[in-house]
Amino acid sequence: MFRWKATAAVAVIAALALTGCAGGGETDNTGDDGGRADRLTLISIAAPTSYDIGQGAEWGNRSEFFQAVFDTLLSKDASGEIQPWLATEWSYNEDNTVLTLTLRDDVTFTDGEALDADAVVGSLERFRDGTSPQAATMAGKEFAAVDATTVTITQTAPDPSLVNLLSIAPGLVQAPSSFDDADSATTPVGSGPYILDSASSVTGTTYNYTANPDYWNPDVVKYDNLTINVMEDTTAIVNAIKAGEANGAKIADNNTISEVEGAGWTIESNELDFQGLLLLDRAGTMAPELADVKVRQAINMAFDREALLQSLQSGYGTVTEQVFPETSVAYDAALDSTYAYDPDAAKALLADAGYPDGFTLSMMSTPAFQTTFDLVAQQLADIGITVKYTDPGTGNFITDMLAPKYPATWMALEQNPDWQLINFMVGPAATFNPFKYQDDTVDGYIETVQFGTEEEAATALKELNKYLVDQAWFAPFFRVQGSFAVDANTELAFWPTNAYPSIFDFSPKN
Amino acid sequence: MLSFILRRLLSGVVLVAVISFLAFVLLYMGGGDIARRILGENATAETVAKKTEELGLNRPLLAQYGDWVTSAFTGDLGRSWFTGELVSVSVTNRLAVTLSLVIGATLISAILSVILGVLAARRGGAVDGTVQFLSLIGFAIPGFLIALFLVLVFAINLGWFKATGYVPIATSVGGWLSSVTLPIIALSIGAIATVAAQVRGSVIDATSRDYVRTLRSRGLGDGSVIYKHVLRNAGGPALAVLAVQFVGLLGGAVVVEQIFAIPGMGQLSVRSTTLGDIPVVMGLVIAFAVIVVIVNLLIDLAQAALNPKVRLS
Numbered sequence: 001m002f003r004w005k006a007t008a009a010v011a012v013i014a015a016l017a018l019t020g021c022a023g024g025g026e027t028d029n030t031g032d033d034g035g036r037a038d039r040l041t042l043i044s045i046a047a048p049t050s051y052d053i054g055q056g057a058e059w060g061n062r063s064e065f066f067q068a069v070f071d072t073l074l075s076k077d078a079s080g081e082i083q084p085w086l087a088t089e090w091s092y093n094e095d096n097t098v099l100t101l102t103l104r105d106d107v108t109f110t111d112g113e114a115l116d117a118d119a120v121v122g123s124l125e126r127f128r129d130g131t132s133p134q135a136a137t138m139a140g141k142e143f144a145a146v147d148a149t150t151v152t153i154t155q156t157a158p159d160p161s162l163v164n165l166l167s168i169a170p171g172l173v174q175a176p177s178s179f180d181d182a183d184s185a186t187t188p189v190g191s192g193p194y195i196l197d198s199a200s201s202v203t204g205t206t207y208n209y210t211a212n213p214d215y216w217n218p219d220v221v222k223y224d225n226l227t228i229n230v231m232e233d234t235t236a237i238v239n240a241i242k243a244g245e246a247n248g249a250k251i252a253d254n255n256t257i258s259e260v261e262g263a264g265w266t267i268e269s270n271e272l273d274f275q276g277l278l279l280l281d282r283a284g285t286m287a288p289e290l291a292d293v294k295v296r297q298a299i300n301m302a303f304d305r306e307a308l309l310q311s312l313q314s315g316y317g318t319v320t321e322q323v324f325p326e327t328s329v330a331y332d333a334a335l336d337s338t339y340a341y342d343p344d345a346a347k348a349l350l351a352d353a354g355y356p357d358g359f360t361l362s363m364m365s366t367p368a369f370q371t372t373f374d375l376v377a378q379q380l381a382d383i384g385i386t387v388k389y390t391d392p393g394t395g396n397f398i399t400d401m402l403a404p405k406y407p408a409t410w411m412a413l414e415q416n417p418d419w420q421l422i423n424f425m426v427g428p429a430a431t432f433n434p435f436k437y438q439d440d441t442v443d444g445y446i447e448t449v450q451f452g453t454e455e456e457a458a459t460a461l462k463e464l465n466k467y468l469v470d471q472a473w474f475a476p477f478f479r480v481q482g483s484f485a486v487d488a489n490t491e492l493a494f495w496p497t498n499a500y501p502s503i504f505d506f507s508p509k510n
Numbered sequence: 511m512l513s514f515i516l517r518r519l520l521s522g523v524v525l526v527a528v529i530s531f532l533a534f535v536l537l538y539m540g541g542g543d544i545a546r547r548i549l550g551e552n553a554t555a556e557t558v559a560k561k562t563e564e565l566g567l568n569r570p571l572l573a574q575y576g577d578w579v580t581s582a583f584t585g586d587l588g589r590s591w592f593t594g595e596l597v598s599v600s601v602t603n604r605l606a607v608t609l610s611l612v613i614g615a616t617l618i619s620a621i622l623s624v625i626l627g628v629l630a631a632r633r634g635g636a637v638d639g640t641v642q643f644l645s646l647i648g649f650a651i652p653g654f655l656i657a658l659f660l661v662l663v664f665a666i667n668l669g670w671f672k673a674t675g676y677v678p679i680a681t682s683v684g685g686w687l688s689s690v691t692l693p694i695i696a697l698s699i700g701a702i703a704t705v706a707a708q709v710r711g712s713v714i715d716a717t718s719r720d721y722v723r724t725l726r727s728r729g730l731g732d733g734s735v736i737y738k739h740v741l742r743n744a745g746g747p748a749l750a751v752l753a754v755q756f757v758g759l760l761g762g763a764v765v766v767e768q769i770f771a772i773p774g775m776g777q778l779s780v781r782s783t784t785l786g787d788i789p790v791v792m793g794l795v796i797a798f799a800v801i802v803v804i805v806n807l808l809i810d811l812a813q814a815a816l817n818p819k820v821r822l823s
Contacts, residue, residue, distance in 0.1 A: 031679075047592075048593070048594075049548055049592050049593060049616035050593070051594065052594065055594065058592065060548075084569065093554070093648025131549070131557055131560050131561040131564055132549075132557075133549040133553040134552055135553075135560075136553070136554040136557050137554060139556075182589075185589065185593075185595070186593070186595050202603060202604075202773045203590075203593045203594075203599075203600065203774070204590070204593040204595065204778070204781065205771060205773035205777070206675070229674070229675060231771045231773065231806065232676065233768050233771065234783065235658070235769060236674050236768065236770070237770075238672040239661050239665070239666060239674055239771075240673055240674040240675075240771065242666045242671070242673070243665050243666050243669070243673035243674070244673065245673060245674055377521070392671045393542055394542050395543055395544065395546070395786055396543055398543075398546055398551055399546050400543065402555065406549040412553070414551070414552070423793065424552075431551075431552075431554055432551075464711040509813070
């Protein structure tokens with residue numbers, strides 16, 4: 001006879017036992033202890049690829065994971081200004097090729113070892129020689145421990161972005177004892193304000209941290225526990241917000257902001273990325289039409305930027321025609337009205353350039369941004385340019401762009417600090433200058449930025465920005481609003497320089 | 511029976527080997543530039559090339575597959591390219607979460623399906639009509655819509671359950687129930703609809719057989735006839751459908767885990783497939799294939815236990 005009751009009981013017990021094997025965390029936003037709140041629960045949209053700084057150190061939308069367990073040599077405050085952190089002082093030599101850092105002498109890693117100059121040099125070398133996304137920013141630099149609290153960074157030529165880099169991923173310091181441990185990818189050892197509780201965390205999904213009891217700077221730690229839940233699904237993020245299951249959440253889709261605000265949450269924002277066209281083939285090797293500045297200018301005049309911002313971001317952002325951000329010394333608000341939306345004038349300019357009947361432009365499309373591609377094609381068609389789209393297939397969009405296989409492309413790009421931005425999308429060796437287009441005027445400005453005085457560099461940056469807009473190297477549409485939501489119990493000062501807030505800028509309201 | 515089990519296990523091993531090779535080839539064919547995807551737009555071409563070499567992606571496909579098979583045989587499925595976690599740990603942790611949902615949904619759908627199916631078959635008339643109508647509705651409404659409705663009503667508006675996340679039972683029984691109840695209901699409804707209809711049909715078919723008339727003529731009560739004899743005969747087809755449902759629920763968990771942000775195999779499948787995290791996808795493929803082989807074997811054994819006429823050969 002089949003024993004239904006016994007079988008059912010066994011099955012239930014088996015199911016219960018199986019669930020006991022899983023990790024995970026439960027959020028609890030209440031409680032106070034010694035001036036600190038009990039727990040801060042955040043929602044992120046991307047998990048770290050590896051905690052090993054030689055493999056996965058990143059800032060941007062992953063900064064919170066690294067800030068929690070590691071310290072950086074320098075830091076940025078809520079307004080984005082560089083401040084001392086592990087390094088209390090820093091100074092350049094006369095020709096800006098040697099940076100000397102003075103370290104604190106009271107910091108220990110969570111494995112009990114002292115954080116000294118040797119450890120810092122080890123981390124800097126590990127980052128430089130590894131495969132983290134920004135590893136190339138440290139290429140060619142040499143590091144030396146002068147004494148226990150002094151480190152020098154020597155470079156062949158001045159790098160105006162170095163100090164900034166030391167406040168983000170390249171400046172992270174990992175305990176040398178974990179360098180040879182393969183598990184350091186998921187079990188970090190640093191000197192940071194929190195310690196990862198690996199047992200209750202689920203890698204890729206839920207990260208639970210407890211405050212580091214021996215942290216050298218306890219005043220900045222405002223919560224005893226930190227939980228970061230990774231959610232890639234927009235619906236899940238909004239549901240968690242509505243159900244009050246977090247204190248802060250990155251808003252991946254600005255179209256959900258009204259729903260989030262409706263749940264009583266506050267939106268803090270900054271602007272870090274621009275969306276628009278990269279007119280890459282400025283020498284016309286693939287699309288001869290783009291070699292003519294009039295054609296590039298006509299393309300800039302084809303776009304109704306306000307309408308695009310409204311359609312694609314529900315109006316959350318600011319229209320722009322320049323690639324330098326508002327925080328840059330190069331920024332000039334007047335440049336944002338260089339190319340008014342005027343299809344007729346654009347058509348006249350194309351005719352003047354010798355293309356009265358327009359031409360066909362090859363670009364890539366990808367299903368995730370189909371609306372954008374449709375609108376771009378429609379606006380370009382209005383001035384006589386026929387866009388021929390090709391879907392490069394999953395995961396090939398950036399690869400094909402940088403190959404380069406297309407003369408122009410739509411893209412969303414970070415607006416980094418000036419020198420990083422130049423090396424990212426302007427300079428002859430920049431990642432997003434795949435045709436290696438070179439212009440003597442641009443090269444001159446770049447040289448002044450690198451080797452000139454602070455004042456000379458500032459002037460050169462302004463002139464460079466104006467030149468890029470006039471020469472229509474790009475056709476930016478708008479800067480996208482980066483949005484972060486916090487609940488009624490949490491205060492946040494959202495720094496203007498990163499996609500995810502600093503974990504030190506959250507504080508309990510009561 | 512032992513030789514039957516051994517033969518089935520052997521064929522299962524062959525099946526897993528074939529599936530692993532096909533999955534490997536398909537993943538690499540559609541993988542795109544994985545190193546660029548790991549590193550993002552900030553990385554230079556040199557760093558991307560270095561990462562490609564580090565992962566061994568510049569080597570011939572067969573050499574990469576050979577290495578994977580060799581490592582897999584020693585129990586080393588590698589590490590995730592996107593989180594650095596051991597694949598065996600990733601899959602094991604999430605397997606427990608997903609199985610708790612799928613086993614829960616299977617148990618609930620099995621119990622309710624039998625009750626509803628027998629009720630519909632025995633009572634007929636309005637009860638039958640109602641059960642059939644509800645089955646149709648349950649079958650027709652997609653699981654993700656049911657999940658969204660449940661979250662909106664019972665988690666967000668009423669606050670009875672968690673809207674997102676998973677609490678291990680070892681941490682809190684109440685928290686666990688709060689986190690799995692809605693996903694299990696969302697998963698169960700479609701399965702109940704399908705299996706209840708199957709049970710109903712099988713019971714009606716079995717009750718019209720001669721042996722049932724004979725049993726009744728010997729004075730056996732209706733309950734005894736149904737539960738001791740009819741269900742044994744009707745159980746075979748229903749079990750087969752339940753097995754298919756179990757496997758289907760693993761697929762259903764993909765959507766439900768995304769909506770409830772539950773760290774299970776479904777969510778891991780979506781993420782690793784989208785990203786191109788080949789070591790993790792391969793680990794998941796093996797895990798899913800093994801589960802399907804084992805479930806089918808168990809169902810065959812259960813069929814034999816239920817019905818002595820079934821021979822394991």
